[in-house]
Amino acid sequence: MFLTISTTGTDQRPATDLGFLLHKHPEKAQSFSTAHGLAHVFYPEATAERCTAALLLEVDPIALVRRGRGAKGRGGSPDFALAQYVNDRPYAASSLLAVAMSAVFKSAMKGDCKNRPELAAVPQPLTIELPAVPAKGGAELVRRLFEPLGWLVEADPLPLDPAFPEWGDSRYVGLRLTGTLRLAEALSQLYVLLPVLDDAKHYWVAPDEVDKLLARGEGWLAEHPERQLIVRRYFSRRWSLARTANERLELARLAEADDREPEELDNAVPEETATAEGEPEEPKPTPLAVRRRAAIVERLREAGAKRVLDLGCGEAALVAELLKDRTFTEIVGVEVSARALAIAARRLRLDRMNERQAARVKLLQGALTYTDARLTGYDAAVLAEVIEHVDEERLPALEYAVFGAARPGVVVVTTPNVEYNVRWESLPAGHVRHGDHRFEWDRAQFRAWAERTAETYGYAVGLGPVGDEDPEVGPPTQLAAFTRTDDTTTPKGA
Numbered sequence: 001m002f003l004t005i006s007t008t009g010t011d012q013r014p015a016t017d018l019g020f021l022l023h024k025h026p027e028k029a030q031s032f033s034t035a036h037g038l039a040h041v042f043y044p045e046a047t048a049e050r051c052t053a054a055l056l057l058e059v060d061p062i063a064l065v066r067r068g069r070g071a072k073g074r075g076g077s078p079d080f081a082l083a084q085y086v087n088d089r090p091y092a093a094s095s096l097l098a099v100a101m102s103a104v105f106k107s108a109m110k111g112d113c114k115n116r117p118e119l120a121a122v123p124q125p126l127t128i129e130l131p132a133v134p135a136k137g138g139a140e141l142v143r144r145l146f147e148p149l150g151w152l153v154e155a156d157p158l159p160l161d162p163a164f165p166e167w168g169d170s171r172y173v174g175l176r177l178t179g180t181l182r183l184a185e186a187l188s189q190l191y192v193l194l195p196v197l198d199d200a201k202h203y204w205v206a207p208d209e210v211d212k213l214l215a216r217g218e219g220w221l222a223e224h225p226e227r228q229l230i231v232r233r234y235f236s237r238r239w240s241l242a243r244t245a246n247e248r249l250e251l252a253r254l255a256e257a258d259d260r261e262p263e264e265l266d267n268a269v270p271e272e273t274a275t276a277e278g279e280p281e282e283p284k285p286t287p288l289a290v291r292r293r294a295a296i297v298e299r300l301r302e303a304g305a306k307r308v309l310d311l312g313c314g315e316a317a318l319v320a321e322l323l324k325d326r327t328f329t330e331i332v333g334v335e336v337s338a339r340a341l342a343i344a345a346r347r348l349r350l351d352r353m354n355e356r357q358a359a360r361v362k363l364l365q366g367a368l369t370y371t372d373a374r375l376t377g378y379d380a381a382v383l384a385e386v387i388e389h390v391d392e393e394r395l396p397a398l399e400y401a402v403f404g405a406a407r408p409g410v411v412v413v414t415t416p417n418v419e420y421n422v423r424w425e426s427l428p429a430g431h432v433r434h435g436d437h438r439f440e441w442d443r444a445q446f447r448a449w450a451e452r453t454a455e456t457y458g459y460a461v462g463l464g465p466v467g468d469e470d471p472e473v474g475p476p477t478q479l480a481a482f483t484r485t486d487d488t489t490t491p492k493g494a
Helices: 015-022 061-068 095-104 106-110 138-149 183-198 209-216 227-234 239-257 288-303 317-323 338-348 392-406 418-423 443-457
Strands: 002-008 030-034 037-046 050-059 124-134 152-159 169-181 307-311 330-335 361-365 380-384 410-416 459-466 477-484
Touching (some): 002 015, 002 183, 015 037, 015 050, 015 183, 030 095, 037 095, 050 095, 095 106, 095 183, 106 183, 124 183, 138 169, 138 183, 183 209, 183 227, 209 227, 239 338, 288 380, 288 459, 307 317, 317 338, 317 361, 330 338, 338 361, 380 392, 392 443, 443 459
Parallel strands (some): 307 330, 307 380, 330 361
Antiparallel strands (some): 002 050, 002 124, 037 050, 124 169, 152 169
16 A cells, blocks of 8 residues: 655755655655554655655555454445455555554644744645555546545546456556645545545544544535535445534534634534523513414414424424424424534434424524525525524625525514513623624614615515513514515615
8 A cells, every 4th residue: 555745846945845744754764553554654756856755554454354353334344245364455545544644644634843834834736646546436536526625636547457458447546636735735635535435444433533524624625515425435324423524514614604613603502501401481471482482483374384494493492383383384494503403303303203294394504694595485484583693794694695585475583672671680781681692672773674674675574572562661572574575586776
């Protein structure tokens, strides 16, 4: 099993700087023990103009079999089912080589370079060659995996036997990658994609592999067009791990698009209450949250809505309420927080629903400040206690995504009435009701926003209270019900 990494340089920036990045001296040949054999690192060439580092992994097939015994059905390589002692594992680049790379080039993969820290941050002209790579999907799949990452890909299918060309090609390719990348990026991409191409791993895929994948895929995997295939194969089709990884990758993608940290978006459920059942009780016989859901459901029934979006669904309390009424034939909960969606799925017991009930409900991960083709064509949408979690300067993006792009027939919006806050004995003066609220409006501000939004996007709007209305400060919650008045998809004045 063989891998070479080459780079070019000049007298001012010699190619032998590769030795600093790999933490392996070009004038030395070194050997390292790994779990499945001996790894050797040496330099076939090392000049200022060109430098090549080679990694040769001598796999001990007997040790591999001994370690893999009892692993059937637990991520072991399928090759052993046919031949334990005669197989391609010592020769073809696979997860064995990926693990050896992570051990031998550990600092390089992290981007650490103590002696020359500036080198690790600079893209290098790189050529990576692997003479035999198992590619379940052929050369076309190899290109689909590596070309989006900026590599020039040469993937030459290897014949089963050159002496018998009529036998055709094998499942292996000779791979040559050429590009200008940081070395840490290149090694991390190989670490992830070699097992993906092989579609097998030699070790048990444990839950901690999710963190490994996200660490190695940082900066490139979330946006990769073949992300679903990569994640599925990386986890050897362990669907629960693949689902968790995809949720976290999608959150990372949305956070990067919004120039925010994932933790800032994944805040719909506080850490300390993430597994709690029910909602905090309000100091009233009927909690405000219950009355709010009842008011929303009433508006939806009055509108005759059947297919409903719950935008910013959180733990899906409203979705659960809507499921009780057979009038609503399709309910879609949309939430950016992966943690909230996981709790929602558990609370709804999606995995135990009968087929007919499960067909009525769907949970999607998405950011409400971006247009989403999946959300078009619905009768109604609900933004229940959502808009106040959005920075005011981002509200126009949410307005367009919901009223301009998704454009449901009815939109129901609820939000706190800041005037009522003085009635909450437990709320310090000047504080908002939730630590993540970016603003809370009084009745005049909410009315102005609702009327302006309705005028802009071709809706009529009616406002109403939720909860007992105080004669001085109004109700605790404000509700606006928007009804589309035309079929225009372009906002006025656009």
